[in-house]
Amino acid sequence: MSSETTTTIPQAAAEPPSGPATPKKRAPQGHRRLLTRRDRITLGLMAGVPTVLHVALVWVTALASIALAFTSWDGIGFGSITWVGLDNFKQLFSDNPQFWPAVQHNVIWFVVLILIPTPFGLFLAVQLDKRIRFSRVYQTAFFLPVVVSLAVTGFVWQLVYNPDTGLINSLVGANEPGHYIDWIGDPDLNLWAVLVAASWRHAGYMMILYLAGLKSVDPALREASALDGANEWQTFRNVVFPTLRPTNTVVLVVTIIEALRAFDLVFVFNKGAQGTELLSILVTNNIIGESSRIGYGSAIAVVLLVISLAVIVPYLIATFRKERRA
Amino acid sequence: MPGTTRRTVLRGLGGAAVLGAGIPLLSACAGNSASSDTKTVTVGSNASDAVPKKAYGDVYAAFTKQSGIEVTLNTKDHNTFQEQINSYLQGTPDDVFQWFAGYRMQFFAEKGLATPIDDVWKTIGGNFPPAMHDLSKGQDGKYYLVPLTTSPWAVFYRKSVFEKHGYEVPTTWDAYVALCRRMKKDGLVPIAYGDKDAWPAMGSFDQINFRLNGYDFHVELMAGKASWTDAKVRKVFDTWAETLPYHQEGAVGRTWQDAAQTLVAKKAGMYMLGMFVAQQFTDKADLDDLDFFAFPEIDPAYGQDTVEAPTDGIMLSKKPRNHAGSVKLLEFLGTPQAEETYLKADPSLIAASSKADTSAYSALQKKAYAMISGAKHLTQFMDRDSRPDFTSTVMQPALQKFVRDPKGIDGLLSSIERQKKTIFASG
Numbered sequence: 001m002s003s004e005t006t007t008t009i010p011q012a013a014a015e016p017p018s019g020p021a022t023p024k025k026r027a028p029q030g031h032r033r034l035l036t037r038r039d040r041i042t043l044g045l046m047a048g049v050p051t052v053l054h055v056a057l058v059w060v061t062a063l064a065s066i067a068l069a070f071t072s073w074d075g076i077g078f079g080s081i082t083w084v085g086l087d088n089f090k091q092l093f094s095d096n097p098q099f100w101p102a103v104q105h106n107v108i109w110f111v112v113l114i115l116i117p118t119p120f121g122l123f124l125a126v127q128l129d130k131r132i133r134f135s136r137v138y139q140t141a142f143f144l145p146v147v148v149s150l151a152v153t154g155f156v157w158q159l160v161y162n163p164d165t166g167l168i169n170s171l172v173g174a175n176e177p178g179h180y181i182d183w184i185g186d187p188d189l190n191l192w193a194v195l196v197a198a199s200w201r202h203a204g205y206m207m208i209l210y211l212a213g214l215k216s217v218d219p220a221l222r223e224a225s226a227l228d229g230a231n232e233w234q235t236f237r238n239v240v241f242p243t244l245r246p247t248n249t250v251v252l253v254v255t256i257i258e259a260l261r262a263f264d265l266v267f268v269f270n271k272g273a274q275g276t277e278l279l280s281i282l283v284t285n286n287i288i289g290e291s292s293r294i295g296y297g298s299a300i301a302v303v304l305l306v307i308s309l310a311v312i313v314p315y316l317i318a319t320f321r322k323e324r325r326a
Numbered sequence: 327m328p329g330t331t332r333r334t335v336l337r338g339l340g341g342a343a344v345l346g347a348g349i350p351l352l353s354a355c356a357g358n359s360a361s362s363d364t365k366t367v368t369v370g371s372n373a374s375d376a377v378p379k380k381a382y383g384d385v386y387a388a389f390t391k392q393s394g395i396e397v398t399l400n401t402k403d404h405n406t407f408q409e410q411i412n413s414y415l416q417g418t419p420d421d422v423f424q425w426f427a428g429y430r431m432q433f434f435a436e437k438g439l440a441t442p443i444d445d446v447w448k449t450i451g452g453n454f455p456p457a458m459h460d461l462s463k464g465q466d467g468k469y470y471l472v473p474l475t476t477s478p479w480a481v482f483y484r485k486s487v488f489e490k491h492g493y494e495v496p497t498t499w500d501a502y503v504a505l506c507r508r509m510k511k512d513g514l515v516p517i518a519y520g521d522k523d524a525w526p527a528m529g530s531f532d533q534i535n536f537r538l539n540g541y542d543f544h545v546e547l548m549a550g551k552a553s554w555t556d557a558k559v560r561k562v563f564d565t566w567a568e569t570l571p572y573h574q575e576g577a578v579g580r581t582w583q584d585a586a587q588t589l590v591a592k593k594a595g596m597y598m599l600g601m602f603v604a605q606q607f608t609d610k611a612d613l614d615d616l617d618f619f620a621f622p623e624i625d626p627a628y629g630q631d632t633v634e635a636p637t638d639g640i641m642l643s644k645k646p647r648n649h650a651g652s653v654k655l656l657e658f659l660g661t662p663q664a665e666e667t668y669l670k671a672d673p674s675l676i677a678a679s680s681k682a683d684t685s686a687y688s689a690l691q692k693k694a695y696a697m698i699s700g701a702k703h704l705t706q707f708m709d710r711d712s713r714p715d716f717t718s719t720v721m722q723p724a725l726q727k728f729v730r731d732p733k734g735i736d737g738l739l740s741s742i743e744r745q746k747k748t749i750f751a752s753g
């Protein structure tokens with residue numbers, strides 16, 4: 001079979017032979033000579049330009065959008081920015097009928113992704129890791145949805161879900177008046193319909209991550225557990241799964257990010273209408289357009305940022321602590 | 327050795343400098359033809375669909391032939407154009423740009439992003455009926471738009487279906503509801519409906535609102551002056567709810583194109599939409615079978631005097647590079663000949679000018695023309711008559727909610743009113 005399914009660990013590349021003697025350094029001629037004026041300017045620019053670009057394109061924009069969250073601005077000329085304090089947030093929390101559903105849907109998105117496609121991806125990875133026949137074919141089939149852009153995924157699933165001409169309703173005859181299933185418009189159905197599509201993709205993604213993780217499980221451990229008489233399930237539960245800990249962390253982080261940035265699939269599906277509202281879509285709807293509510297949209301973006309930070313900061317702290325200990 | 331390194335570094339820096347310079351260029355990419363000569367006029371166009379694109383192309387070619395002034399066309403995808411219009415007009419826009427009449431035009435006029443064209447209207451004014459004059463003015467009373475094409479919203483149906491069942495065109499609300507009831511009994515979907523794109527429901531609201539409460543109330547409500555919790559608005563929703571059971575099921579999950587297909591397939595009896603519904607009738611025989619009637623009268627005080635007729639036209643940007651040439655182009659576009667040239671290639675619309683030759687019109691176009699020229703008032707459409715930020719972020723989801731589940735109207739209306747107040751209070 002293919003080399004991917006073998007369990008041998010590739011040997012670390014042999015140490016490269018040490019090259020010929022390093023070119024002779026010029027004798028140091030004092031600090032001033034080492035770096036000429038021109039050198040210093042050059043180095044200053046080398047460090048300066050990327051810093052300026054980074055600060056301008058990342059930090060200034062992020063901080064500007066936080067600042068804009070406390071203003072009202074239609075995006076036309078800087079003169080029209082007016083300071084409104086916490087008004088945008090007050091409106092968001094009390095008057096916007098789409099805000100709380102959006103928060104709720106982002107949470108549901110995460111819960112569903114972590115409970116259904118993630119274990120399924122792990123299951124597929126374990127099966128594929130067993131050197132079964134045609135594993136390359138299966139691997140490709142399950143991974144295909146990940147390669148396709150989510151916007152395209154959205155179009156494909158729309159063809160499946162279209163209530164009048166779609167695959168499902170045509171097969172079960174649910175496109176007739178009287179017993180009509182509105183997969184896209186019914187708020188009790190559409191979120192789940194779109195989550196099926198999201199899971200379809202997420203499972204393949206998780207499978208690849210776990211497959212990589214399984215490759216790094218030391219075969220000696222499996223051998224030892226087999227000698228101890230453990231069956232397949234016991235080996236997986238007590239030996240293999242614990243060694244997947246670093247992979248699980250990656251999977252958790254990736255899934256959280258996927259849940260927070262969920263956008264394209266829904267935008268193509270029904271633009272976040274009744275039942276599929278998401279924070280990212282509310283941001284877009286308020287900021288993009290001919291007369292934008294940039295302040296209000298920024299306020300929603302800030303809420304999304306705070307949620308992301310609340311999730312990511314503890315993770316980073318934990319990771320750094322581990323590194324420091326190591 | 328250090329010399330080469332330095333040179334490489336500097337070369338890299340040069341690259342970075344180019345990159346840095348490229349950033350402002352990106353935002354200004356709309357003005358790709360920075361021609362300052364007087365022999366060229368640049369046009370920003372949203373006519374990205376094949377039919378209108380060709381039609382506009384023909385019009386501009388005719389202008390070049392007549393005046394010797396070249397037209398550089400900068401066509402962008404229709405929706406992208408709309409989404410970017412804000413930054414486009416603040417950057418370096420083309421000399422003239424295609425846009426919509428109504429509040430959407432007035433908004434940019436008020437922000438100083440368009441140049442008044444009263445001088446153009448001195449020449450072309452006689453070609454247009456009074457309603458078009460009103461539609462082309464900003465809130466300051468100056469002209470900002472040359473209207474080119476328009477088309478009405480009405481109730482579309484198939485003549486053969488009406489003949490087969492012996493239906494008569496309803497002119498009053500009661501007759502309309504009775505017809506719906508009969509159609510349902512006959513196994514038809516009385517009213518085809520699709521609101522997946524969220525804007526068609528705004529058209530339904532408009533029709534019932536100005537039939538029930540009149541044109542003036544429509545204007546007040548759209549301008550944010552009247553209250554959405556007013557009993558008059560409540561009555562619109564109650565009236566609408568009366569017919570909802572006769573609308574096609576599952577509207578929020580269906581596009582207008584799919585809904586139109588049920589009319590094409592003779593499964594639906596009627597469809598209240600703009601005249602562009604004709605685009606879905608690709609078979610010539612089907613198209614000839616298509617007819618429409620004005621939305622029925624609800625309150626005799628207002629009769630059927632208002633017609634919703636979204637109008638497209640062209641505006642002059644804030645600092646046109648070639649002012650004189652642009653004026654010439656706008657004057658040309660205001661002539662009946664220009665409109666005739668356009669309509670020859672795109673027969674799904676009618677001319678905004680009352681002088682354009684109607685002899686080449688199809689029966690449908692002639693009827694639409696008669697309806698618009700006989701109207702006392704022309705409205706544009708909810709999202710063209712009101713603040714687009716209000717209609718897109720508040721009204722679209724609210725109306726979808728209503729269409730799907732008409733219960734709880736009072737809560738919905740007070741939510742709309744609360745959100746409206748904060749949006750209209752800002753800028």
